[in-house]
Amino acid sequence: MKVENIAEKLILIPSFPVNKDGKKNVSGEEALAVFIENFLKKARPELKMKKQIVKGRRYNMVFSSRPLSESRLIFCCHMDTVPAKALQVGKNGNLKVNIVQDRVYGLGSVDMKGGIATLLSALEELEKPTEGLAIIFYCDEEFGFLGMKKLTEELEVKAPLAIFCEPTNLKISNGCRGLIEFCGYIKGKTAHASRPEDGRNAIFIADDAFKDFKTRIKSYENLDFGNSVCNLAGLNGGLAVKNDKGDTSIEYSGNNVPNIAYTVIEARTTEAVLNSKRAIALFKKSVEREGGTFQLDKIKHDYSAFFTPPIKLKKLEKAINEAGESVLYQDLSNTGYYDAEMFSRNFSISSISFGPSPTEKSHAEDEYVSIKSLNKTKKVYKKIMENYKVL
Numbered sequence: 605m606k607v608e609n610i611a612e613k614l615i616l617i618p619s620f621p622v623n624k625d626g627k628k629n630v631s632g633e634e635a636l637a638v639f640i641e642n643f644l645k646k647a648r649p650e651l652k653m654k655k656q657i658v659k660g661r662r663y664n665m666v667f668s669s670r671p672l673s674e675s676r677l678i679f680c681c682h683m684d685t686v687p688a689k690a691l692q693v694g695k696n697g698n699l700k701v702n703i704v705q706d707r708v709y710g711l712g713s714v715d716m717k718g719g720i721a722t723l724l725s726a727l728e729e730l731e732k733p734t735e736g737l738a739i740i741f742y743c744d745e746e747f748g749f750l751g752m753k754k755l756t757e758e759l760e761v762k763a764p765l766a767i768f769c770e771p772t773n774l775k776i777s778n779g780c781r782g783l784i785e786f787c788g789y790i791k792g793k794t795a796h797a798s799r800p801e802d803g804r805n806a807i808f809i810a811d812d813a814f815k816d817f818k819t820r821i822k823s824y825e826n827l828d829f830g831n832s833v834c835n836l837a838g839l840n841g842g843l844a845v846k847n848d849k850g851d852t853s854i855e856y857s858g859n860n861v862p863n864i865a866y867t868v869i870e871a872r873t874t875e876a877v878l879n880s881k882r883a884i885a886l887f888k889k890s891v892e893r894e895g896g897t898f899q900l901d902k903i904k905h906d907y908s909a910f911f912t913p914p915i916k917l918k919k920l921e922k923a924i925n926e927a928g929e930s931v932l933y934q935d936l937s938n939t940g941y942y943d944a945e946m947f948s949r950n951f952s953i954s955s956i957s958f959g960p961s962p963t964e965k966s967h968a969e970d971e972y973v974s975i976k977s978l979n980k981t982k983k984v985y986k987k988i989m990e991n992y993k994v995l
């Protein structure tokens with residue numbers, strides 16, 4: 605089957621776990637998973653499927669002919685999309701798909717049903733059996749990483765390379781920045797407003813500590829990503845007042861030096877060692893340097909950066925060349941976090957993304973995938989399978 609026709613079929617199957625109005629869609633990716641299972645049963649009967657229940661009716665699927673710990677090459681695809689936008693739904697309420705010249709329009713066309721279609725089409729066309737190849741289809745990449753969390757908790761996977769079929773404009777995307785967010789209370793010392801020198805204004809401490817923290821964070825750098833950066837995302841300072849239950853609330857009183865400041869700190873990191881634990885320790889030091897103390901309230905995000913050095917990707921580069929494409933790397937300095945990091949860190953597997961274009965249309969209302977790029981990607985996937993000797 606032509607790759608664009610597989611893409612068409614995939615796009616028409618809804619696989620978003622949350623609807624546009626925020627309501628849960630309990631079957632999530634189920635219908636898409638069933639389609640993929642039936643397709644591969646026919647195309648590659650030697651690949652055995654294992655289901656991994658994620659939550660309720662939502663599940664991951666692993667296809668392989670060997671134990672996962674003996675894999676030579678892994679492809680990873682998330683099955684979910686973001687909720688449908690108005691343009692992507694027909695009058696009858698069903699998802700729409702449209703082919704216009706080189707473009708297949710529809711929800712998830714480029715992120716990442718185009719990538720899945722490419723992989724399925726490549727597998728369908730292979731003449732040799734797939735030895736040491738593993739393919740993982742998983743849930744919930746666009747929302748809470750439930751599928752990837754489950755995979756990394758329960759599976760034992762080994763392989764020299766994992767490829768995520770995300771859209772990358774046929775460039776190698778070999779890493780992403782990390783994301784850390786935490787919040788907590790900075791405590792200073794109150795005093796009467798007429799004698800501010802007797803107190804330590806918690807709001808001023810927050811401001812000065814943040815500036816100091818910024819320079820500490822900056823020293824964590826990676827040649828490809830640049831420096832780690834941070835943001836003071838929220839600040840609420842005033843006078844700490846305890847209620848009957850012992851909870852602290854922040855109130856505003858003009859004649860007092862504020863002794864408390866609730867602070868939200870966010871950082872985009874470029875070095876894997878800079879995790880939330882280290883960032884919080886650094887922030888504490890900055891606060892103490894300014895004469896205050898810091899009490900952590902909660903960690904909202906704790907995702908590390910990851911980077912696969914090109915030296916580990918020689919076979920991949922060779923495959924791209926053999927498929928007639930140029931080896932290009934994505935500029936990683938602006939990349940957001942994605943779950944290849946969890947996979948790469950948990951299993952110590954060199955991981956990258958490589959897929960069709962245009963990346964820029966991911967999650968857009970006029971999302972589309974270029975058919976030319978699907979065919980080029982397919983050629984590359986087949987060459988990679990050859991070069992990793994899974995055929």
Ligand SMILES: [Zn+2]
Pocket residue numbers: 682715716745770771
């Ligand atoms: Zn994606």
